[in-house]
Amino acid sequence: MNPHSKSESVRQKVRQGYGQIAQSGGSCCGPTPTCCGSTPAASDELAKHIGYSAEELAALPDGANMGLSCGNPNALAALQPGEVVLDLGSGGGFDVFIAGRKVGPAGRAIGVDMTPEMLAKARKNITAYRERSGLNNVEFRLGEIEHLPVADASVDAIISNCVINLSPDKAQVWRDMARVLKPGGRVAVSDLALLKPLPPAIAEMVEALIGCVAGAVLVSDTERMARDAGFINVVLTPKSGYVDGMADWKDPVYQKIIAHLPPGAKPSDYITSLEVTARKPALVAADSTSLFTPAVKELVAIGAAVAVNCEPCLKHHYREAQRHGVSKTEMASAVKMAAEVKDSPHQAILRLADKLTGASLSDPAAASDPCCGDKARTDKSGDACCGTQGATGCCG
Numbered sequence: 001m002n003p004h005s006k007s008e009s010v011r012q013k014v015r016q017g018y019g020q021i022a023q024s025g026g027s028c029c030g031p032t033p034t035c036c037g038s039t040p041a042a043s044d045e046l047a048k049h050i051g052y053s054a055e056e057l058a059a060l061p062d063g064a065n066m067g068l069s070c071g072n073p074n075a076l077a078a079l080q081p082g083e084v085v086l087d088l089g090s091g092g093g094f095d096v097f098i099a100g101r102k103v104g105p106a107g108r109a110i111g112v113d114m115t116p117e118m119l120a121k122a123r124k125n126i127t128a129y130r131e132r133s134g135l136n137n138v139e140f141r142l143g144e145i146e147h148l149p150v151a152d153a154s155v156d157a158i159i160s161n162c163v164i165n166l167s168p169d170k171a172q173v174w175r176d177m178a179r180v181l182k183p184g185g186r187v188a189v190s191d192l193a194l195l196k197p198l199p200p201a202i203a204e205m206v207e208a209l210i211g212c213v214a215g216a217v218l219v220s221d222t223e224r225m226a227r228d229a230g231f232i233n234v235v236l237t238p239k240s241g242y243v244d245g246m247a248d249w250k251d252p253v254y255q256k257i258i259a260h261l262p263p264g265a266k267p268s269d270y271i272t273s274l275e276v277t278a279r280k281p282a283l284v285a286a287d288s289t290s291l292f293t294p295a296v297k298e299l300v301a302i303g304a305a306v307a308v309n310c311e312p313c314l315k316h317h318y319r320e321a322q323r324h325g326v327s328k329t330e331m332a333s334a335v336k337m338a339a340e341v342k343d344s345p346h347q348a349i350l351r352l353a354d355k356l357t358g359a360s361l362s363d364p365a366a367a368s369d370p371c372c373g374d375k376a377r378t379d380k381s382g383d384a385c386c387g388t389q390g391a392t393g394c395c396g
């Protein structure tokens, strides 16, 4: 199967699985709270266990908490009144309704989910939310988290609860998160992640995929994808408590997963609940009104390292730039610019040599350089000066 068909097949299975869970009210698998659903009482128990308050739960529309969560991204995000918050894989609307109260009348909470049955369930709950909270600030959009139906740079905070593990293209999810966040915007994700690769029998189990286990990736892979997408301040905190409880769950899916572990192994040897926080770099440093942010400084340093042929400098500033969330594409632009500037005097002298001797050594494509190239073409004397800097600037 080619990679695209494989991705689509995973997506189809996940959509079908969660469509059934939505229609069965979130209790497809058994009486205990799990990522594939539970009874209302057990869902409340799970939510309290992962840090939601009794008041938050009591204020929710009926059925919004389907027991599908594995952490508390709402608490992690520390939402402020007036903010726009986006929930990836919003299910029955659990975190969206909680976030809506936190961002208040001047803010907005948007949920995105690809399963129409989940969306219908969440939308049905909007009326109850409005009546109870007096707020008209939540909405649910049908869509995939890899291609969010959300405008560029329009969101202050992204939350997500036990969803990214289900995506067939997690790197693309991280890239699209970076696209929709405002500069300086933040991510607060709870998910399941792997501490080591799963036994193949579990990795191939469809129920384990729907149950948020088989699609999970290593903690280190999550960190890499977040950084590659340009995020900075990436902090990953494994939380073992959630998975430690799995062994006691009566849920048949989890019992089947446990049965396929090597003798003596327990789920928490392989799987952990993971909190991830990260930030999209701000255009301007938070403590300054200057555009000269640490990221921009590193881009300048990379250019300078290339211009002066300093290999250790380039290696050092490449690492620093990565640390500050600069993407490889941005670094490549800085390198290209530096290479053009560096080559400019060389091209200018070749053009002069061509003119004086009739040789054809200069590169016509390089003649458009705004500093040396233009001067060489317009100077009546034909004496291109680049490379022998004059008193008033590059070309004297």
Ligand SMILES: C[S@@+](CC[C@H](N)C(=O)[O-])C[C@H]1O[C@@H](n2cnc3c(N)ncnc32)[C@H](O)[C@@H]1O
Pocket (backbone or CB within 6 Å): 014, 015, 018, 035, 036, 065, 066, 067, 068, 069, 070, 088, 089, 090, 091, 092, 093, 094, 095, 112, 113, 114, 115, 118, 143, 144, 145, 146, 160, 161, 162, 163, 166, 167, 168, 212
């Ligand atoms: C485990 S449930 C979590 C629901 C919700 N976050 C909660 O805590 O109650 C996963 C949800 O993510 C949605 N989902 C999974 N993969 C998705 C994708 N690639 N794009 C959009 N939604 C997705 C499913 O339809 C489902 O509603």
